[in-house]
Amino acid sequence: MDYSDEELARLTVRNKKYFDPLVGKYAQKIRAYIARLTGNWPDSEDITQEAFIKAYVNIASFNPKLKFSSWLYRIAHNEAVNYIKKHYRYRQVEFSDEIKNKLIDDSPALSKILEKENAKMVRDSLLKLNPRDREILELTYFEEKSYLEIADILEISVNSVGPTIKRSREKLKKIIKKYG
Amino acid sequence: MGELEDKIKKGIETRKPKPYWQFLGVDITKELLVMAGWIVSVFLLGAIVYIIANFNALPPLPRATPYHYLRSFLGLPWELIVVFVLVVVGVYLLSKKISTLYRKPYVLVIIIVVSLAGGYFVAEASGINEYIANRTAARRIYERQGRFLPGRRGLVTIGKITKVEEGNIMMDDPTGKTWTVKINDDTKTGADLKSGAIVSVIGPRNDSTIEAIGITDEIPRRGFCQGSYCPPPRLMPR
Known part of the structure; x- marks a missing residue:
């Protein structure tokens, strides 16, 4: 019988085994998300592990009004932000082409867009954005999250999601023009 | 996995x-x-x-x-x-x-x-x-803060001092009416009582006299209103 993520999360409180399918489903996605946010592929593994441990330990606090994925992304997001604050390496670290391609391959929606555009230029420009602009574009285009999910992950109002995406996109365009 | x-x-x-x-x-x-x-x-x-x-x-x-x-x-x-x-x-x-x-x-x-x-x-x-x-x-x-609690509103009169006498001051309110303000030992004074000063007088009124409970400087020198931050006083007719 198929269980929804939210049901699995509730059952995890009673039995650890129900957490396994959630790990299997989200581990790689969360790692790719963290790696794109932090700009550090090797460290993203530890951050991902830490995010899942936190999610597991705090599973009883999961709010059923949220989607499980939004709640998990919020934890991952907070872990990534903590890492960035600690290491100040957000904009300095560059991905190798191999890693960039791997990250793009994990996100079919954006890879389609990037195929049409000058892919390398867009990827490089994205890395030059500040954390706030970058995370919202990551969630919109890489993770394909809805406005409500983005609002839940970033804990902002639903109404401000659209304008923020627009502003971040404008900034990305400027960077592309500048370096293009 | x-x-x-x-x-x-x-x-x-x-x-x-x-x-x-x-x-x-x-x-x-x-x-x-x-x-x-x-x-x-x-x-x-x-x-x-x-x-x-x-x-x-x-x-x-x-x-x-x-x-x-x-x-x-x-x-x-x-x-x-x-x-x-x-x-x-x-x-x-x-x-x-x-x-x-x-x-x-x-x-x-x-x-x-x-x-x-x-x-x-x-x-x-x-x-x-x-x-x-x-x-x-x-x-x-x-x-x-130089505030007094005279009771409910309506007991405060603002005016410009025209004359200072023993136990009395004379002042003109913004409508031009002259008031005799009676001061006694119980009157609390938070203002410099000199001719030309704008003051608020708290106390009951009779015709043209006020039994002053308190007199405060009309230029508030309290709260955020200190020195240059305080807008200058302006007497405007009602």
Whole structure:
């Protein structure tokens, strides 16, 4: 019988085994998300592990009004932000082409867009954005999250999601023009 | 399962989820703090409006213009404004941490504004504002600011001193009427009584005399209204 993520999360409180399918489903996605946010592929593994441990330990606090994925992304997001604050390496670290391609391959929606555009230029420009602009574009285009999910992950109002995406996109365009 | 998944599983192997009651405790604490903050902010707002209404802030205003309201506001005890703003901001931020209220913060703003406005009337109706204002600690703050509690509004007269005599001062109010202000040993004076000074006189009026309970400088030297931050006084006819 198929269980929804939210049901699995509730059952995890009673039995650890129900957490396994959630790990299997989200581990790689969360790692790719963290790696794109932090700009550090090797460290993203530890951050991902830490995010899942936190999610597991705090599973009883999961709010059923949220989607499980939004709640998990919020934890991952907070872990990534903590890492960035600690290491100040957000904009300095560059991905190798191999890693960039791997990250793009994990996100079919954006890879389609990037195929049409000058892919390398867009990827490089994205890395030059500040954390706030970058995370919202990551969630919109890489993770394909809805406005409500983005609002839940970033804990902002639903109404401000659209304008923020627009502003971040404008900034990305400027960077592309500048370096293009 | 890949390497990463195994690593995560290993990480949670020895751990247990925290029990639900712990989170419930945190949530209840947050909600209680919001509630307490809300109640405090209602009474603080009540105190602010009470001071404006009763402590020779609003009554001397010759005309209800934004300029005059600004002066009244600037004359409030600055501690009150700072604490009020901090409490309201605290309530707002803490409320956003409860449930999914961050999704629609404007709803929260509306709730806070309506609650404060409604809450103020509750505070006034219950008489708590008057009660607090008459406590010793509150009176000290007011007196430090040169404020007196003469009673309800209507007992304050603003004017420019034209003559200073023994036991009396003469002053003209903005309408041009001349008042004889009687001063006795019980009169509290918070102003420099000299010819040409603009003062607020608190006390009951008879025809053209005022039995002064207190006389304060019309230029507020209290709250945020200090020195160059204070707009200059202007006497305007009613």
